[in-house]
Amino acid sequence: MTHPKFKRLPKHIGVIPDGNRRWAVGQGLPKQDGYRRGLEPGMMLYELCLELGIPELTFYGFTQDNTKRPAVQTRAFQKACVDAVRMLANRDAALLVIGDYDSPLFPRELLEFKERKTFGRGLIKINFLVNYGWKWDLNHLMRDSLMAGKGGSRNVIQYIASRDISRVDLIIRWGGRRRLSGFLPVQSIYSDFYVLDDLWPDFKKEHFYEAMQWYENQDVTLGG
């Protein structure tokens, strides 16, 4: 397969796959039917990242905020996350699932991915945020630093719950909203943020290339 050449690539892409419910409504379907239409785009995106040699990819599965939605929707996005991880567990990937494992809203089937598991040649690290909450993530700062007795340490990142996820270079959000909605606040500090108006189930590979073309022309300053 051929793809455009880029002079500079992100090492880690974060994906906010928004717009599933709006897509379903637009099709005259119940809102919860939108989520399973997000699986195929996720696989396409995985393939595109693999082709370009992107080393790490994080999907925003669902959040603790999201679980305040009607139960039928919650069940639908839980299932979509389980299916997505299973689909990738047959491919070349090193999978990690991060979220509040202790809550009944965390799908049992994904507990085995609390530690990163490598499949095939493990060509790409893929992280799924599942029942993730930014408060849950940052609360570990308090809890773990307390246990370690290192309250004065300067290294914030080593104490958050999502410490096994690296800094995100580029966040791509589908569905038009220009906000992070709690996505990895620490790893997103310096991220470039690209928003597509298209809804996630309408994913096209051109969206991805458009984001990559934009990204290659950004400078990296890390706040300096």
Next chain:
Amino acid sequence: MTHPKFKRLPKHIGVIPDGNRRWAVGQGLPKQDGYRRGLEPGMMLYELCLELGIPELTFYGFTQDNTKRPAVQTRAFQKACVDAVRMLANRDAALLVIGDYDSPLFPRELLEFKERKTFGRGLIKINFLVNYGWKWDLNHLMRDSLMAGKGGSRNVIQYIASRDISRVDLIIRWGGRRRLSGFLPVQSIYSDFYVLDDLWPDFKKEHFYEAMQWYENQDVTLGG
């Protein structure tokens, strides 16, 4: 004075006034000369917020990351911050300066604003981030929760260094970069993010109204 009517207003606006150095270079001036050209736009923005009745405004002054720049630039943005706070201290505003007070890079003249000081009728809360660092902010989570012995608490916000700054509804960034660059990671979790390509010294009130018009058409979900 007249201004457009908006059906929905943000309660708290964050401002990332980027592009001062690029503006100076474009004018054939030394980079550090750009910073003082950011004062007048700041006053204009304050006036516009006052007219609309916006209750809180946070300016990104300078960060600990920024102080890695050449000393002549660091001195220039330190001075611009001191001047900005002094200009507003003669107006109707309740001023607070947040940043690493213990560092020699924090301007001594601003220490009196560690606690919020009200001037005139105190019509608007204005926060300045001065020698601010996201790590510095979050490190208080570790330190203060340790001292309070409340490591298991769920209330992250009450332990960060910037706890006196409320959640930001709308962040407006000048200078074209689509990134937060460490701006209040906790308060920005749900913020809508509007980016203008114009450089901050080229501020026009139309930029502000454009951002407000965009904002009034966003929905507020707080991640739900």
